[in-house]
Amino acid sequence: MAGSLSTGAAPAAPLLAVEGLSKVYPTGKKALGGIDVMIDRPQLVAVIGSSGAGKSTFIRCINRLVEPTAGRILLNGEDIVALDRKGLRAARRRVGMIFQEYNLVERLSVMQNVLSGRLGYVGLMATLRWRFPPEDIAAAFALLDRVGLDGYHDQRADALSGGQRQRVGIARALMQRPDLLLLDEPTASLDPKTSRQIMRLVRELVAERQTPAIINIHDVALARSYADRIIGLRDGLLVFDATAGELTDEALTRIYGEEDWAPPPSEEDEDEPAAQPGKARAGLS
Numbered sequence: 001m002a003g004s005l006s007t008g009a010a011p012a013a014p015l016l017a018v019e020g021l022s023k024v025y026p027t028g029k030k031a032l033g034g035i036d037v038m039i040d041r042p043q044l045v046a047v048i049g050s051s052g053a054g055k056s057t058f059i060r061c062i063n064r065l066v067e068p069t070a071g072r073i074l075l076n077g078e079d080i081v082a083l084d085r086k087g088l089r090a091a092r093r094r095v096g097m098i099f100q101e102y103n104l105v106e107r108l109s110v111m112q113n114v115l116s117g118r119l120g121y122v123g124l125m126a127t128l129r130w131r132f133p134p135e136d137i138a139a140a141f142a143l144l145d146r147v148g149l150d151g152y153h154d155q156r157a158d159a160l161s162g163g164q165r166q167r168v169g170i171a172r173a174l175m176q177r178p179d180l181l182l183l184d185e186p187t188a189s190l191d192p193k194t195s196r197q198i199m200r201l202v203r204e205l206v207a208e209r210q211t212p213a214i215i216n217i218h219d220v221a222l223a224r225s226y227a228d229r230i231i232g233l234r235d236g237l238l239v240f241d242a243t244a245g246e247l248t249d250e251a252l253t254r255i256y257g258e259e260d261w262a263p264p265p266s267e268e269d270e271d272e273p274a275a276q277p278g279k280a281r282a283g284l285s
Contacts, residue, residue, distance in 0.1 A: 014039060014040040014074070015042075015076060015212050016037070016073075016075055016180060016212065017037075017038045017074040018035055018036060018073050018074075019071055019073075020034050020035075020036065020070060020071040020072065021034065021036075021061060021073065022034050022069045022070040023054075023067075023068055023069050023236075024069045030236055031054045031236050032054045032058060032068075033236040033237050034070075034071070034237075035054075035236075037231060041212070042206055042211055043206065043213075043228040043229055044202060044203050044212075044215065044226065044228050044229070045212070045214045045230070045231060046217050046227035046230045046244070047059065047214060047215065047216045047217070047230075047231045047233060048220060048223055048231070049233035049255055049256070050234070050256055050257075051218075053233040053234055054235075054236040056185070059182050059184050059214060059216045060182075060184070062095065062180075062182060063080070063091075063092055063182060064083075064092075068081055075094065075095070075179060075180060076179060078091065090120075093120045093121065093176055093178075094179040095176075095179070095180050096172075096173030096174060096178035096180070096181045097181075097182050097184070098169045098170055098173050098181065098182070098183040098186050099169065099186070100186060100189060102157075102162075102166060102168070104157040104168055104169065105157065106156070106158035107156060109153065109154055109155060109156055109157070110149060110152045110153050110154070110156075111141075111144075111153040112130060113168050114143060114153075114171045114175055115132050115136065115140050116172060117172040117174070117175025117176045118136050118175050120176070122136075140153075140171070140175060143175060147167040147168075147170055147171050147201060148167060149164060149168065161194075162189055162190050162191075162194065163190055163191075163194035163197065166186055166187075166198055167198070169186075170198075174205065174209070179211065180212055181205075181206070181211055181212070183202065183214070183215040183216065184216050185217060186198060186215065186217075187219065187222065195219065195222060196222070200226065202215065203227075215227070220247075220252070223244065225244075228243065229243055229244065230242065230244050230246075232251065232254065232255035233255070234254070234255055240254060249262075
């Protein structure tokens with residue numbers, strides 16, 4: 001009897017699959033040594049590690065701002081590494097990039113900067129004349145409202161605070177209607193309060209738009225508080241990949257090296273009287 005044929009649908013390709021990603025610079029420095037990462041659902045993924053661990057290189061290889069030396073980067077099944085220049089331009093429309101230094105055109109208005117996220121979709125003449133379809137303009141106003149910049153559309157970018165500029169950068173990236181968001185140290189130039197607001201906004205947008213995001217970040221506390229998943233790099237190698245709740249002191253030591261990861265003593269502890277002579281202090285022999 002002939003065997004029955006399966007009628008089940010083929011499993012969908014993961015949103016992002018990074019396979020054997022390596023980068024060696026012309027100097028011989030190995031920035032990445034064969035990274036494998038898969039993202040199969042919308043989530044906020046934080047990439048942490050010491051300076052020089054390969055965090056920015058990893059982020060920038062994904063949209064080929066840095067050219068990988070080896071490996072594959074599959075976005076919805078399409079290998080970005082194998083694309084020619086025309087194909088890469090099309091693929092980059094689907095990857096929104098948010099930078100530490102905002103990368104806004106300072107002399108342009110907030111609205112013009114946000115609409116620049118659609119430049120890859122409109123014709124050359126419309127681009128030169130800043131004439132966009134009404135639906136794009138409506139979407140830009142809606143995004144400005146969502147990121148907390150309602151009423152700022154006519155202000156020049158150079159008149160904004162750092163946190164406001166980063167919100168413009170987020171709105172501009174979302175105007176691309178991307179399949180993936182990449183954030184390269186977006187809070188590094190911001191104060192602690194604004195950093196938390198930006199991280200909270202990104203987390204909310206990932207959930208609302210069902211768009212995965214990968215964020216390169218130095219602040220471990222922010223990563224623990226807002227990321228769904230944390231990737232740890234050390235010397236260009238993947239040494240940790242788990243949920244934020246699994247980032248233990250032992251894992252931090254694997255990522256950063258030996259350190260006392262206990263929280264610093266509180267002011268009340270520091271105000272306590274010193275131990276009496278002859279009595280051993282806890283933890284000391």
